[in-house]
Amino acid sequence: MSICQKIVVIVIVGLMKVNFVYADDNQQLQSLRRSIAAQEKRLAQQKKERTELVNDLKQQETEIAKLLTSIEKNNLSLRKLKQEINNLVKQIDILTIKQKQQRAVLSKQLESAFKLGNTTGFDLIFSGEKSERNDRIITYYGYINQARQQQIHDLEDTQIQLNEKRVELQKKQDSHTTLQKKQKEQQTELEKNRQNRQKTITALESSMQANQQKLADLRNNEAKLQAKIAQAERESRRIAEEEARQAKHIKEKQKNTSYALNTHERALMARVSGIGKPHHQFSWPVNGSVAHRFGELLQGELYWKGMVINAKDGTQVKAIADGRVILASWLQGYGFVVALEHGKGDMSLYGYNQRMLVEVGDKIHSGQPIALVGSSGGQTIPALYFEIRRDGKALDPRGWLK
Numbered sequence: 001m002s003i004c005q006k007i008v009v010i011v012i013v014g015l016m017k018v019n020f021v022y023a024d025d026n027q028q029l030q031s032l033r034r035s036i037a038a039q040e041k042r043l044a045q046q047k048k049e050r051t052e053l054v055n056d057l058k059q060q061e062t063e064i065a066k067l068l069t070s071i072e073k074n075n076l077s078l079r080k081l082k083q084e085i086n087n088l089v090k091q092i093d094i095l096t097i098k099q100k101q102q103r104a105v106l107s108k109q110l111e112s113a114f115k116l117g118n119t120t121g122f123d124l125i126f127s128g129e130k131s132e133r134n135d136r137i138i139t140y141y142g143y144i145n146q147a148r149q150q151q152i153h154d155l156e157d158t159q160i161q162l163n164e165k166r167v168e169l170q171k172k173q174d175s176h177t178t179l180q181k182k183q184k185e186q187q188t189e190l191e192k193n194r195q196n197r198q199k200t201i202t203a204l205e206s207s208m209q210a211n212q213q214k215l216a217d218l219r220n221n222e223a224k225l226q227a228k229i230a231q232a233e234r235e236s237r238r239i240a241e242e243e244a245r246q247a248k249h250i251k252e253k254q255k256n257t258s259y260a261l262n263t264h265e266r267a268l269m270a271r272v273s274g275i276g277k278p279h280h281q282f283s284w285p286v287n288g289s290v291a292h293r294f295g296e297l298l299q300g301e302l303y304w305k306g307m308v309i310n311a312k313d314g315t316q317v318k319a320i321a322d323g324r325v326i327l328a329s330w331l332q333g334y335g336f337v338v339a340l341e342h343g344k345g346d347m348s349l350y351g352y353n354q355r356m357l358v359e360v361g362d363k364i365h366s367g368q369p370i371a372l373v374g375s376s377g378g379q380t381i382p383a384l385y386f387e388i389r390r391d392g393k394a395l396d397p398r399g400w401l402k
Contacts, residue, residue, distance in 0.1 A: 053204050058330050060197040061376045065355035067190045074183045081176045088169040099158045201378050218299050221333030232327040247272045270322035274344030278399025282320040285350060286311040286373055286384050294396040305394035306387030313382035316369040317350050325362040334385060335376025340364055351385035352377055
């Protein structure tokens with residue numbers, strides 16, 4: 001083999017090796033692209049499943065809130081029915097005693113009439129004998145007959161009342177039984193919803209095991225809360241501006257004269273005057289231990305924007321100051337949230353509630369119950385999430401709380 005031939009062979013072999021390497025790299029690239037596509041598909045599916053789980057959680061917690069409201073109303077109705085039944089039983093007992101007494105009186109009257117013998121008022125009337133004594137006896141018999149007729153009439157009236165009360169009692173007892181049955185069914189449904197909610201929370205926690213995913217969710221929840229508050233503020237701006245104008249007008253009146261505020265004006269001024277500087281002047285929205293403080297590390301580079309106060313499930317959540325409801329809704333991560341606007345850019349926010357007792361637009365006074373403590377939003381234990389914001393910025397609530 002000549003040198004030229006050897007060179008040709010070497011070049012051919014080299015090209016073959018390059019082609020083999022290129023083909024191998026190309027296969028690896030294609031395999032990597034398929035893996036990336038599969039991973040993206042899995043992530044998209046997981047995102048879809050998480051969205052569905054969050055929607056399920058919202059629906060379950062909303063249904064639980066409705067059932068608890070209905071159960072509470074039923075309890076009030078049951079207590080009222082029980083009181084009415086007790087009152088009817090007492091009335092029936094009184095009427096029964098009255099009936100016995102009337103029967104005894106009537107029995108004595110009939111017995112007395114029988115003992116008078118054969119001489120009756122009619123005998124004297126038709127005897128033809130006239131005397132003052134006979135007149136008196138006839139008059140006496142007339143009185144006796146009238147009294148007897150009255151006793152008979154009273155007895156009949158008592159019997160009618162007794163029958164009416166017994167019919168009414170039966171209706172009340174039937175209503176009580178029906179309501180008790182409904183209450184039992186709702187309790188069963190409530191327990192079922194709570195079990196489903198726990199399964200949803202477990203599934204959500206399982207899908208959030210990776211810290212990065214949890215951090216992304218927390219960021220997303222906070223962004224949604226900010227957006228919802230901004231939207232609520234925009235929607236209530238007209239009312240807030242109108243109340244601010246009214247407050248300014250009232251202040252002008254106070255300057256010029258010894259003007260005395262009426263109840264409506266005092267409430268308006270309190271509602272739009274803000275919460276002032278932090279001087280530990282307000283009562284806590286609920287009594288309980290602090291689980292998380294403002295500024296405490298939450299996850300990654302995120303910190304708590306408010307505080308979490310552990311409290312018994314169903315405890316009343318009270319407004320710290322006068323204000324107006326601008327938000328009453330369910331939000332991912334925060335559950336049922338109530339936000340109050342206090343004027344001058346001040347706002348207080350109450351989350352994780354079992355259910356809300358107020359609606360958007362309601363005017364609230366200090367200490368008024370606005371919600372009940374719960375664990376909505378996927379929380380595991382009952383607590384209240386509490387924030388104070390000024391001009392959109394979250395501040396440490398402890399400065400305002402006693």
